[in-house]
Amino acid sequence: MGMAYILLVFAALLAIQPARAGEIVTIGVLAFEPDDSRSKAPADEGAMGARLAIEDNNATGRFTGQKFTLIERKIPRQADPAEASRRLEAQGASFIVSLLDAAAVVKAAESGLPLFNAAAPDERLRNEDCRPNLLHVLPDRAMLADGLAQYLIKKRWNKWFLAFGSGEADAAYAQAIRRAARHFGAHIVTERSWDFGTDSKPETEVPVFTQGADYDVVVVADEANAFGDLLPYRLWFPRPVVGTQGLVAKGWDASAEDWGAIQLQNRFVRLAKRPMTSIDYAAWIAVRAVGEAAARTKSTDPKVLRHALSAPDFSVAGFKGRQLSFREWDGQLRQPIFLAAANGLIAVSPQDGFMHPTTDLDTLGTDRPETKCKMVRPQ
Amino acid sequence: MQDGAPAMTQRTKFLPILVASATLWAPLSARAYTAYVSNEKDNTISIIDTEKMVVTETIKVGQQPRGILLSPDKTKLYICASSDDTIQVFDTALRKVVQNLPSGEDPETFAISPDGKLIYVSNENSNGVSVIDVEKRTVVAQFDVGVEPEGMAVSPDGKLAVNTSETTSMVHWIDTATNTVIDNTLVGQRPRVAVFNADGTKLWVSSEIGGTVTVIDVATRKVVRNIGFAVKGVSKDRVQPVGIRMTGDGKWVFVALGPANHVAVVDPRSFEVKGYILVGQRVWQMAFTPDEKQLYTTNGISGDVTVIDVARLTPLKSIKVGRYPWGVAIRP
Numbered sequence: 001m002g003m004a005y006i007l008l009v010f011a012a013l014l015a016i017q018p019a020r021a022g023e024i025v026t027i028g029v030l031a032f033e034p035d036d037s038r039s040k041a042p043a044d045e046g047a048m049g050a051r052l053a054i055e056d057n058n059a060t061g062r063f064t065g066q067k068f069t070l071i072e073r074k075i076p077r078q079a080d081p082a083e084a085s086r087r088l089e090a091q092g093a094s095f096i097v098s099l100l101d102a103a104a105v106v107k108a109a110e111s112g113l114p115l116f117n118a119a120a121p122d123e124r125l126r127n128e129d130c131r132p133n134l135l136h137v138l139p140d141r142a143m144l145a146d147g148l149a150q151y152l153i154k155k156r157w158n159k160w161f162l163a164f165g166s167g168e169a170d171a172a173y174a175q176a177i178r179r180a181a182r183h184f185g186a187h188i189v190t191e192r193s194w195d196f197g198t199d200s201k202p203e204t205e206v207p208v209f210t211q212g213a214d215y216d217v218v219v220v221a222d223e224a225n226a227f228g229d230l231l232p233y234r235l236w237f238p239r240p241v242v243g244t245q246g247l248v249a250k251g252w253d254a255s256a257e258d259w260g261a262i263q264l265q266n267r268f269v270r271l272a273k274r275p276m277t278s279i280d281y282a283a284w285i286a287v288r289a290v291g292e293a294a295a296r297t298k299s300t301d302p303k304v305l306r307h308a309l310s311a312p313d314f315s316v317a318g319f320k321g322r323q324l325s326f327r328e329w330d331g332q333l334r335q336p337i338f339l340a341a342a343n344g345l346i347a348v349s350p351q352d353g354f355m356h357p358t359t360d361l362d363t364l365g366t367d368r369p370e371t372k373c374k375m376v377r378p379q
Numbered sequence: 380m381q382d383g384a385p386a387m388t389q390r391t392k393f394l395p396i397l398v399a400s401a402t403l404w405a406p407l408s409a410r411a412y413t414a415y416v417s418n419e420k421d422n423t424i425s426i427i428d429t430e431k432m433v434v435t436e437t438i439k440v441g442q443q444p445r446g447i448l449l450s451p452d453k454t455k456l457y458i459c460a461s462s463d464d465t466i467q468v469f470d471t472a473l474r475k476v477v478q479n480l481p482s483g484e485d486p487e488t489f490a491i492s493p494d495g496k497l498i499y500v501s502n503e504n505s506n507g508v509s510v511i512d513v514e515k516r517t518v519v520a521q522f523d524v525g526v527e528p529e530g531m532a533v534s535p536d537g538k539l540a541v542n543t544s545e546t547t548s549m550v551h552w553i554d555t556a557t558n559t560v561i562d563n564t565l566v567g568q569r570p571r572v573a574v575f576n577a578d579g580t581k582l583w584v585s586s587e588i589g590g591t592v593t594v595i596d597v598a599t600r601k602v603v604r605n606i607g608f609a610v611k612g613v614s615k616d617r618v619q620p621v622g623i624r625m626t627g628d629g630k631w632v633f634v635a636l637g638p639a640n641h642v643a644v645v646d647p648r649s650f651e652v653k654g655y656i657l658v659g660q661r662v663w664q665m666a667f668t669p670d671e672k673q674l675y676t677t678n679g680i681s682g683d684v685t686v687i688d689v690a691r692l693t694p695l696k697s698i699k700v701g702r703y704p705w706g707v708a709i710r711p
Binding site: 056059060063064260263266267288292295296315316317321322323359360361 | 504
């Protein structure tokens with residue numbers, strides 16, 4: 001059903017798109033201008049992943065006669081993303097890789113151009129706010145929480161202490177953890193919000209904060225990294241810290257080497273002079289997916305490529321040891337989740353033993369029966 | 380874990396029989412051959428007596444040994460020491476490394492010309508292929524291919540070399556007289572191994588992530604058939620074909636299915652999969668004994684090799700080797 005909707009909507013979109021001739025595929029990259037007050041993230045995070053994938057696509061393109069180009073556009077936070085994506089379209093872009101937040105993604109998608117969400121982990125985007133022209137290459141929080149939960153269950157660390165920060169994202173992450181606990185049968189023994197000040201003394205406050213309950217792990221929900229790093233080795237009990245700090249569930253980690261990943265890591269570091277992040281990886285796989293669709297269909301026609309990306313038999317190789325493909329019910333890229341600590345990759349989910357009638361990759365995140373995504377059927 | 384469990388039962392079933400009646404099995408391997416297995420994580424080569432089916436010696440070699448190949452005269456074993464950026468030359472009589480060949484960065488797999496004079500090696504990091512003159516120990520040619528070149532093969536007449544590039548998902552056809560890429564064929568995702576059939580009319584290519592083996596007509600370089608696999612109880616995306624071996628009589632093609640822990644048996648005339656043989660975990664590469672009565676498979680995760688009885692298409696025995704066995708070569 002969902003698939004049919006997507007295809008229909010794509011078909012409808014095509015009717016209003018001018019046909020583009022030639023053997024060039026242009027992909028726009030839409031990002032916010034860096035906000036130096038806020039983030040420690042590299043200013044070119046995501047963009048570097050897209051640039052590397054363009055190189056990879058063009059290496060193949062030498063043999064197929066296809067060419068891939070990027071248009072990178074940075075917009076102020078107050079700018080209108082819909083306008084920005086329409087401008088990219090006017091410049092020839094037939095796909096957009098979005099490095100924007102969830103609210104901006106919804107707006108950017110208004111242009112109708114197929115948009116890969118590479119930076120917003122919000123579940124809403126895959127559910128209530130889903131769009132037929134939206135594909136998600138970054139795992140959402142549900143996938144991350146499920147990937148983490150499977151590992152904890154496998155270790156029989158079933159009693160969780162949930163510690164969360166004050167941000168909206170922290171609340172969303174905590175909610176994903178609660179869902180995962182219900183889903184896989186873990187028990188959240190206590191929940192506490194961290195409300196110590198910035199001048200806190202972690203060596204005295206963390207033990208007090210983590211006292212009074214019996215738990216196997218502390219699951220921390222602190223996406224802004226305000227306090228999570230203060231927890232490891234300071235808990236009341238000798239227990240591991242997992243979640244947004246400690247053992248972290250993520251789409252990519254710079255220490256991944258298996259399944260040929262070392263090749264991708266080396267190529268990335270050569271280009272970017274820094275390690276590859278989850279957002280870099282998401283942007284990379286988005287552009288690679290377009291390249292794969294072009295190579296397979298032997299076409300650079302945006303119409304053909306969009307159909308190919310949503311086709312049930314489409315998949316792209318992404319150095320995670322599995323075929324990666326888009327879920328037809330919400331446009332999310334199904335993919336393994338890495339569990340990494342400071343010393344490197346610890347495990348990869350799905351864990352053995354978590355069964356699914358179609359693919360165990362769909363034990364991570366929102367499965368078809370649970371989706372709240374209702375694509376609007378075009379009239 | 381579940382995948383491994385049946386393999387264990389299989390092994391325990393075979394072991395006691397073997398111990399109890401080793402002489403009964405002797406006719407299966409008419410002569411004692413020597414199998415070499417590269418252990419990627421141990422930096423060693425395990426040497427196996429194929430008659431006794433035991434490891435007789437473990438020899439230290441360079442770092443991260445992966446692809447291994449015997450010279451046509453069987454006096455040398457070439458070893459890709461990937462982390463040392465060299466191809467080592469192991470003297471099979473002296474049983475030691477006698478020299479290193481230049482290979483370019485991170486050599487993983489390679490192929491030898493039928494006359495034994497040239498080695499074609501893929502350089503994964505530099506998207507290229509190097510041609511090494513074995514005698515002169517120099518790189519005599521280099522050329523560009525797709526992203527992450529991997530599999531290499533030389534046609535039986537030596538006129539064509541092929542390379543597979545993993546991220547580009549292509550077979551690149553190289554004219555060995557001019558060392559130029561003359562054509563490209565798109566195959567399944569992450570192509571790993573390419574093998575010519577005995578008369579050089581077909582090329583078989585495994586695609587690890589695509590989950591298929593593509594058979595290509597060499598004359599036209601067009602795809603003849605894509606072969607898919609379905610192993611009972613194994614999800615489709617765990618079926619990841621890597622190693623390919625064909626019997627000299629053209630009767631069977633064996634395909635190692637990686638984390639599916641099975642070897643597929645394909646009839647090359649009908650391209651039909653005739654069955655699946657349960658082996659160890661993450662089965663990677665394979666080699667026949669010279670009489671083709673047995674097929675050895677390297678099983679990376681379980682750290683062993685499985686010996687397959689080619690006539691019966693059943694596993695005979697598992698032999699423990701080092702950590703992450705990668706390649707295998709067997710000499711008379």
